[in-house]
Amino acid sequence: MPELPEVEVTRRSFATAIAGARVQSVNLGKPLRWPLGCDPGGLVGRDVLSVRRRGKYLLMDLDAGLLLMHLGMSGRLSFASELPPRGEHDHFELVTTRGTLRLTDPRRFGAVVYAHGERDAVVQRLLGRLGVEPLSADFEPASFYQALKGRSVAIKQVLMAGDVVVGVGNIYASEALFWAGIRPTVRAMRLSRARAARLHDAIRQVLEQALATGGSTLRDFSSATGQHGCFQLETMVYGRAGQACRLCATAVRVMRQGQRSSFFCPHCQKA
DNA sequence: AGATGTCCCTGGAAGC
DNA sequence: TGCTTCCAGGGACATC
Structure with a gap:
């Protein structure tokens, strides 16, 4: 998608x-x-x-x-x-x-x-209600942290809502949270400044990596001129329920959050 | 205002 | 093999 x-x-x-x-x-x-x-x-x-x-x-x-x-x-x-x-x-x-x-x-x-x-x-x-562009200079750690301060819901759902930061869907939200070491269920307002900064960096890196490789996704995707991504995105957790985490070999788990599947490694990602 | 639940749609996978 | 059921997902909208 x-x-x-x-x-x-x-x-x-x-x-x-x-x-x-x-x-x-x-x-x-x-x-x-x-x-x-x-x-x-x-x-x-x-x-x-x-x-x-x-x-x-x-x-x-x-x-x-x-x-x-x-x-x-x-x-x-x-x-x-x-x-x-x-x-x-x-x-x-x-x-x-x-x-x-x-x-x-x-x-x-x-x-x-x-x-x-x-x-x-x-x-x-x-x-009108869209949040900041994650690859622009306006996306910076301090204001991201401040925006999360006002939200009591789970961080995964805040990322998906698009009113803080745009463009992050289910796949990249799961992947960014993995790289940041944050469980998807952590309430946004509970994240420390340091963890928010790590998440900020992870969002950027995951999106930039995907962009650099031609925006490949898990499913069929091609550009308007029919170019496919040059490789399948190698996800760490998304779509890998029950499989071994690529970092620690713990079984990846899946749960439902707001009618969506969230994938996470219970060892690498802390509450 | 923020949080929550519902709905739109159909191809493919899983279950019986 | 063929049917039915479930699931995937973005995001606007109604409701609390």
């Missing part, structure tokens, strides 16, 4: 190529998570200026308005001058003078939403 590294790899794979393109037509499949929010025909003739990323959202700036795109869990973008015929899971297509951008999403948790501009209510609703 696409988390920050996969979304960023996707963005980089087509952002330059599509910049300057003019929209020629729009094709819609089955409904996605939210309606497009405009007449598809109204996009025809618009120019694509750039593609940015905020959290797990891609923002495609047009000469008038912008498109917010989210890959959900199973979404994947393709961009090419010639794509295979549309399949049953292809639910959004932007045909442009530079090529066709296509969203393939079997589970349809993804979305493409039009906004008139940055101040549009839909932008505020979707992006």
